[in-house]
Amino acid sequence: MADYRFENINVSFGTDVIYKNFSIEFEKNRITTILGRSGCGKTTLLNYIMKDILRYKNLSCVFQEEILVKWLTVYENIELVLKNKGLSKTEKNEIIIKNLRLVNLNGYEKYYPSSLSGGMKQRVNIARAASYPADLLFMDEPFKSIDIINKEEIIGKLKQEIKSRNQTAVMVSHDLDEAIDFSDNIICISGTEGKKIKKFSVNKYISKEMLIKYI
């Protein structure tokens, strides 16, 4: 039985029908990846779901675009999401340092976004989303611009962190490897107006060859 179910999703841009009577569901306390080719409508779906959930639940998110505040340091950018949460300065500091370590950016607290690479900025986005206390975490291609070494490490550490907090996470991706490494469940999306979905539980038998047939 799914814990989050979205039915009768209809989204069009002008005459382009992206979703028509579409349904999708997610399990609580699991990491689900929505996998599909570029342009198939993953971001559109994630935005729809986040908007719907926000009506009744708090959530944290990582967007594809860089959304750091330019005139604030890395530390201050993360501190922003911890405002009005009743946390002491020491507690905030612990959370920020812990999550900068999670994305291998400890030591970069005083840097401004302009002195970071694209991949580093994306890692700050992840640290910020991980710092925000929420039951639900939504991520739109969070590892896209991150180099392979950091990516593998961050995927492992973030997965462990999500599990230890009992969070429900939904990621959008077109990368088969990261979907397998990061997720408990994968939902492949394909087709245009009449979209098809195929669900997989990630286990030792899953392979890229199995997934690619359904995206």
Ligand SMILES: Nc1ncnc2c1ncn2[C@@H]1O[C@H](COP(=O)(O)OP(=O)(O)OP(=O)(O)O)[C@@H](O)[C@H]1O
């Ligand atoms: N605001 C918009 N106005 C018009 N068309 C849009 C808009 N947003 C998305 N689209 C179209 O909807 C389709 C799905 O876009 P979407 O960004 O959801 O795809 P995606 O699967 O997330 O792609 P990618 O993996 O490249 O990020 C595309 O054809 C896109 O051009």
